[in-house]
Amino acid sequence: MQYLEINGEDVKKIDVDKSTIEKYLGGTGIGIKILYENKVWEKDPLSEENILVISPGLLTGTGYPTASKTIFMARSPITKGVGRAAAGATIGPALKSRNIVSIILRGRYNKLTGIIIDEDVNIVDASKYSLKNTKETSDKILEEFGNYSTAIIGPAGEKLSLISSIECDGRQAARTGLGAVMGSKNIKFIAVKGKNIVEIEKKQSFREEIKKAMEYIKKDPRTNSDMKFGTGASFDQVNRFHGVFPAKNFQQSYFQDVYDKLKEGEVPQLDPSYWTTNYEWKYHPCPGCTKPCSRYVHVNSKKYGEFYVEGLEYETLYSLGSNLNISNFEDVAYLHYQADLLGLDAISAGATIGWAMEAYERGIIPEKYLEGMKINFGDANIAIELMKKMAYREGEIGNLLADGVKKASSIIGGKEFAVYSKGMEPPAYDVRGMYGMALAVATSVRGWDHLDAMAYVPELSGKFWFFENVNRRSPMNKGYLVKEMQDFSTFYDLTGICKFSRASLTPERVVDAISIFLDSKLSFRELMEASERVYNLQKLFNLKCGLSRDDDSLPPRIHYERIKKGPSEGMVIEKIEFERMLDEYYQARGWDNHGIPTRLKLKLLGLEDL
Ligand code: SF4
Missing domain, CATH: 1.10.599.10 (Aldehyde Ferredoxin Oxidoreductase Protein, subunit A, domain 3)
Structure with missing residues (x-):
């Protein structure tokens, strides 16, 4: 097992002791060990001295059911502490197949760069990918280099938005602003070609454990509903039964404006039972998943045209739905699609727009930011426009909101209704x-x-x-x-x-x-x-x-x-x-x-x- 350390053109492989693996296992364990030993707390999160670590979980890529996650870590530019985001990314199994337990990225390139990892490590000029969205970037990588597992930043990461994400073949390592850390290093993408399967010495005994795990999954009553409705399976329970599903920037605790007006037998559009029956979708499992909750939904909309969106996730039903008081499925799906293309954390982006809508309602956003815009709850067109402006830091309002609620409220006020902790915006629980x-x-x-x-x-x-x-x-x-x-x-x-x-x-x-x-x-x-x-x-x-x-x-x-x-x-x-x-x-x-x-x-x- 080895670390792959990349600093500019310097590439090193460093052997990792078995005792380290036994003590820290993998993923977050190895990631935080590297950050701590390198005293990353002394470094500015967006300086070249910060380190971005990519660590697959210990069992990721082994074929153990649902062992699919890869952890991205750095000092976070938004919390100023631990930065950590997980994704069910194919890059993890690809690294493990090459015996790599972590990539350690140091330094900063002086122009936009791509890192290609196969038998060698090649550092390539990625200037022509500048400000391309995540889909354009992955399509171009496929065309130029062939089939690789990738980690990519969108325009938001390049523009150092503190709520930007890293996109990994349709999955997002979204939280704690790590897209900005990758952007600060001028790395547009990392592409890894996997080799063979991960070597396991006691193959037969491991297979027996896989069989047992499959049985446990089969007997789990959640498996069916997860496969049917995805992470949205608990939406109705949290929203209607418990009343702890935030709406309108936590001014409400269930989706009041929709559910209070509901006629008998009516199914609201954000309810997963509506969109999983009214739209075509296909599973999009994380690597090694035997019980996929995740899917691509095919939307062919009069307003937005044709697109495939990953999800919709339980979290985005809140952040881009109830939190903005938007109840139309295609509006929320398109917002989610845009967040993924632009490389924004869909939770933080929605929470930030929700905060801005309340700030507008209260009349505290100065006109120099608004430039005539009316940022009303329920207006999907405005939400889409704001999201794009945030990703590109376009205009005063884009720049104001690009760094999330804490920063925006420290500039124009509105702390009393700013919802965050350690600088990070909330997911879907009141x-x-x-x-x-x-x-x-x-x-x-x-x-x-x-x-x-x-x-x-x-x-x-x-x-x-x-x-x-x-x-x-x-x-x-x-x-x-x-x-x-x-x-x-x-x-x-x-x-x-x-x-x-x-x-x-x-x-x-x-x-x-x-x-x-x-x-x-x-x-x-x-x-x-x-x-x-x-x-x-x-x-x-x-x-x-x-x-x-x-x-x-x-x-x-x-x-x-x-x-x-x-x-x-x-x-x-x-x-x-x-x-x-x-x-x-x-x-x-x-x-x-x-x-x-x-x-x-x-x-x-x-x-x-x-
Ligand atoms: S598809 Fe869903 S259940 Fe399967 S590993 Fe990914 S997130 Fe987990």
């Missing part, structure tokens, strides 16, 4: 109705995020993994729940197994496959300890970056504005209650009151030398 989720998004090491802990799973179902009787309306024991769920969730970021296999492929069921793959016996306890170690290392990285207890926080709207209507009416996360949960969480973690890991905790996790 955490005022979910105590555990509120704590999870505030303490997440990569900023406001639903997948860092997946605390919504036990909170919405009441029961998950080793947790029972979980009540989303109560703060009781949420410190302990969030700690365990963060470590549980980190397990997936280490192994590359999809988080949508969380009910079927739990750590205790996967541990034998990992032991066989590593050819060294690992226990369930040691596996969870590895997750905890990596979570602590990410926390240490954030502390070195200057983040503190004050950053484990929520915005005013979550503490002081109660949910006005719906199943969660009246709920709010009072500041005093939040601080109590935070104390409990730090205790559960073995951290002091400032959120600093104690020396004993570091010793127990084998991190005492850091």
Whole structure:
């Protein structure tokens, strides 16, 4: 196993010890180890000294069911701490097939560049790809170089938008602004040609584990609904049943303007049962996925013409739908399609436009930004125009919104309704109705995020993994729940197994496959300890970056504005209650009151030398 380190024209292969793999496994584990050892916290995120790491999960590319994820990491330009984004990208298996556990990208090219990795590493001039969208870029790579697995930035990454993503063959490594880090290095694309399958010594035993995993997936009741409706399967439950689906920049907690007017028997257009039956679609699985949730939907629209959009995802039904008060399926699909083409994080882009719509409604956007525009909720044409302006930093308004809600609200005001944590915009849960989720998004090491802990799973179902009787309306024991769920969730970021296999492929069921793959016996306890170690290392990285207890926080709207209507009416996360949960969480973690890991905790996790 090797690191592939690329710095300008210099290319090095560095052997990686087996003990490093056993301690950090892969994905986020290897990524944060590299960032920490290189003291990346001292570097400006958009300087040539930042490092972009691409690390496939330990089991990614092995054929283990749904082990498909590759983790991108750097110091984030938006949170200023841990930058981390995952994608079910073909580039991960391609790297693993070449025995590469991580690409380490250093420095900055003096012109737009592409990196081609096959038997050699070739650095090529990519000037002619300048400001091409992600589809034009991947089509041109195919034409010029042939069939490679790619990681590409769109115009938003080139323009250093802090909410830009990295596109990987139809999948997005979207969060924490890593498109801008790649753009700051002047890298337009990385293309990798895979070789053979990943070598596994104990092939037969590993195959037995694959068989067991397939059985677990088959028996999981979620498998059918995921394959039928994708990640949108829980849309109705979160929106209508629980009333914790944000709308209009968190002014509402379910899609009120649509659902309050619904006639009997009517199916709203954003409901997955509408668009999965009224539009053609085909599966678009991540590499190695045996239960695809993901699809390309074929839209042939009078307004937008013909296009294929990946999704629609649960998250974009909120960020580009309810959050903007847009309920027409084709409008939301086209916005999603544009975000992917432009290389923008669809969650952050939608949240930023939603914030701008509320700012316009309140009359606080100065005319020099508006140039006659009317940024009203519900106006899809304006949302599309704004998205394009953001990606190209066009005009005063494009430049203002290109860096997300925190930056825009620090320039023109509107902090009191700006919804973010550690600088990152929220995904589709109104955490005022979910105590555990509120704590999870505030303490997440990569900023406001639903997948860092997946605390919504036990909170919405009441029961998950080793947790029972979980009540989303109560703060009781949420410190302990969030700690365990963060470590549980980190397990997936280490192994590359999809988080949508969380009910079927739990750590205790996967541990034998990992032991066989590593050819060294690992226990369930040691596996969870590895997750905890990596979570602590990410926390240490954030502390070195200057983040503190004050950053484990929520915005005013979550503490002081109660949910006005719906199943969660009246709920709010009072500041005093939040601080109590935070104390409990730090205790559960073995951290002091400032959120600093104690020396004993570091010793127990084998991190005492850091
Ligand atoms: S379940 Fe969906 S997200 Fe997960 S690996 Fe399969 S296609 Fe990808």
